[in-house]
Amino acid sequence: PLAIQQTISVYLIAYAAMSIVHGPLSDAIGRRSVILGGMLVFTLASVGCALATDLPTLLAFRAVQGLSAGAGQIVGRAAIRDLFHGDDAQRLMSQVAMIFGIAPAIAPLVGGWILGWAEWPVIFWFLTAFSGLLLLATWSWFPETHPPDRRVPLAMRSLVRDYVAIFLNPRFQRLAAASSFNFAGMFLYIASAPVLVMQHLHLGERDFGWLFIPTIGGMVVGAYLSGRAAGRMSGDALTRIGFVVGGIGALIHVAYAALADPFAIPWAVLPLFLTGVGVALIFPILTLAILDMYPRQRGSASSLQAFTSLVVAALVSGAMSPWLSHSTLYLALGSASLTLLGWAFWRWERNVCQRLPACPQETTAVEPADPL
Template structure:
């Protein structure tokens, strides 16, 4: 068994958390081809992405409390096994309705990885340490979406789109095996919570009315929604509108992920000298700059690949600085119910992302304008949530007074 504080445990948790971006990013190059194969329009195919996010959001509300009662490991293993079976169902789907159903089931299982990975970090570390570790986890995890679209593009051209879902299922099965035999349960027995409906309702009401939690969660959710707007629209904008080949899509996508990794690494370095709040506000400023620049170029009808990729990479660098701080801040007040707090946090994040993704597909007009405008709006909304809530209600250990004691 690995020590809970070892780098290998962090890598394993990153592999579990990466299941979320893998299940969305790996099949992005295949969206246009899947539409042709299943006789479905862009809005229907994009709905498989939004339904995944919706299922992901709903499942977390149950996954977190279950993990607070029975522990992180058994719930994570069960979820990963469901993810494996649903992935095979996706690969065998013969119409878009069946694909939607199995994508929803895939999300129900896949939600266990991100929710419980975040909760395990909170189990193991203090809030300020968790901010640094989550930045490290995010950097490792970012390797998955950097590689996933390229792998998906080659699987698509070599074996067809169903092979992408087979690969995802195998990945989930392997991670389940490693979790089962590689780490011990990170949750302390004395922190187990009741599964009674009254207790669950009380816990969610307690978490959901905490102003610090609300501020960090909304800041995170709007930043993540901007990221998801790009995920939802990028394949159509880059492949259909700007003429990028599906097998090359991943290379352009890697530029965006490189921006995200750069933001994560910068946050890790700055975390040794700066408070999380100082890193957070600078990350938001970077995201607003990138998002508004892309929207401005689209409004000026500057339509080329780099008018999308350079501003989006800048936006993602800011997101890479922002997300670890908001994750740690949202969970800081809830050491005894980190699973439920992580679940509610993830529900808000994924529900907003699903709505934004559907909006991108519904409003898509064949250019980059809709996607770019929504990304800019999300960046500005994230900054607004920070200014209105986070500055007034910072997380314990994030404030200057406590940091210097």
């Protein structure tokens, strides 16, 4: 168990560290090159993990995986905004948010299924094949969305200055916090899955679907509704609905954990469907609001948003989950508190700016700088 936790921690630390580089790098050399490079490195690192014969080697290649894994997610968001605007951007961002939202939920299902009939290296051979296919598809069909005339030179001084300016922007802080804490409310259950499924629900390692299928279903439904609502409902109204739905799910979970004896399926996991719907409704709106603040540095803005979310997720996984997962009630209260905190930051943003799409774009805080 300790070795498994180490491989996860090393991966997440490397992922978070590199997440602040992918975006600015794509602003400087283009989106396509960064995504292809990231996928190639991830594929090779997966081979290294599969062939590793000792823990230090495995940890080293897991770190390389983490360094490259975020390229598609972070740069992909910027690419969407490069190509699409308004309602079209919201529809596509909803679909992408669904994929990236269900990925951490479906991964334990696939991993548990593989471990049911094979040894752990097969998991990494599966990742090798999967990432190799994605690399081939991206090479064949993904166009460059960030032309040379819109690129920003990459330099350490300008990179640090840009990040400081973006991070200190109060509106970015509110939007990023609202998005990160709302997602963390769902991620707390994902991080606590082994304890929740095997200790509290008394199920086996192949039964993680009971926890993750409702979450995945909620993400799919929420993303579909967000895409359908584009052009028919304001971002402000859709975000409000998302927090209401997620809040209802959190309250049901708290009530069930407090009153139910024993804590059992299906009611122990069904509220996660509403949580997933809420997250999928909210995420595209807040992400587009952040990207629209910095048209020339969407990569940097996407990177910093991802880094913020990863830091919050790391705190949830490393601190809150071990502290709360011994009690289903504490776990439900922790998840509800994170959702409430996300709502509080969004409410603050709403008070400052009544309609998210109508907020002024604060692009003057960051301008291209000459390279060193």
